[in-house]
Amino acid sequence: MANAAVSAGDSGNAVTRREFLFYIWGASIALFAAESAGLLVWFLIPKFREGEFGGAFTLPVGALPDINAEPANFAEGRFWLVNLDTDNASGQDRMYQANDETTAIKGVAAIYKVCTHLGCIYSWIPVNNRFECPCHGSKYRLDGRRIESPAPRTLDRFKIEALSDDKITVLAESPTIEMNNAEHYEPLPLPEGTAFLRIDTGAKKQGPEMELLCDFTGSCP
Ligand code: FES
Incomplete structure (x- = not known):
């Protein structure tokens, strides 16, 4: 069935396949953004301390x-x-x-x-x-x-x-x-x-x- 529901129980609150994919997509974007922010912070923090070679x-x-x-x-x-x-x-x-x-x-x-x-x-x-x-x-x-x-x-x-x-x-x-x-x-x-x-x-x-x-x-x- 094209719009097959991913069951959320037997109630009428079933999540459609489209909604399910949308949530997965949203979660992926959020995860990617968090990783990018983490990488940015990692780049901005000095890698070498004062008095250590490289610093x-x-x-x-x-x-x-x-x-x-x-x-x-x-x-x-x-x-x-x-x-x-x-x-x-x-x-x-x-x-x-x-x-x-x-x-x-x-x-x-x-x-x-x-x-x-x-x-x-x-x-x-x-x-x-x-x-x-x-x-x-x-x-x-x-x-x-x-x-x-x-x-x-x-x-x-x-x-x-x-x-x-x-x-x-x-x-x-x-x-x-x-x-x-x-x-x-x-x-x-x-x-x-x-x-x-x-x-x-x-x-x-x-x-x-x-x-x-x-x-x-x-x-x-
Ligand atoms: S002369 Fe110094 S490494 Fe060859």
């Missing part, structure tokens, strides 16, 4: 190494913090301006600790004043630029924000540069009044492809 790290500006000094290691955040100034006479054996760099390199950078070749963890080698990867021998300057391959590019960097002493007011954030059709983080010169740095390990940009530094010195293996 942000807030550090006092005193945690910065001296200008052109050896990098500060932040193992929990998987980054090195460096303080650069190629105009400063100190530490020139670690941080120097190469032939193709027309302006001084100044500011702080948070460098991801993973090699851009095949993802090994590289280290700072004090005796050689550079980062070196144990896997295939890539070498990087203090700011992460390649000295020797096989790494294909400069080390990746995280976004840094300079905060005032209320830890909320953002005075400046990592500038970006467009190079080889991609955007990269530049070192951040700290404005006056900077009391804290916020390093966002959820905001990473790849390092640019640049000429090997060993090409300028004729020391490439």
Whole structure:
């Protein structure tokens, strides 16, 4: 029978097939809407907490190494913090301006600790004043630029924000540069009044492809 009733007992309140399908359809829509709302809330809730890799790290500006000094290691955040100034006479054996760099390199950078070749963890080698990867021998300057391959590019960097002493007011954030059709983080010169740095390990940009530094010195293996 086309309009066969789905019995609700023997009373006259039988639910027709059409009504039954309508209720099922309505319930499905309600369920779908509830799932969508749940997903939206899940997306909006931050996945990473402050101080956990993938989230942000807030550090006092005193945690910065001296200008052109050896990098500060932040193992929990998987980054090195460096303080650069190629105009400063100190530490020139670690941080120097190469032939193709027309302006001084100044500011702080948070460098991801993973090699851009095949993802090994590289280290700072004090005796050689550079980062070196144990896997295939890539070498990087203090700011992460390649000295020797096989790494294909400069080390990746995280976004840094300079905060005032209320830890909320953002005075400046990592500038970006467009190079080889991609955007990269530049070192951040700290404005006056900077009391804290916020390093966002959820905001990473790849390092640019640049000429090997060993090409300028004729020391490439
Ligand atoms: S993974 Fe670092 S050089 Fe290959």
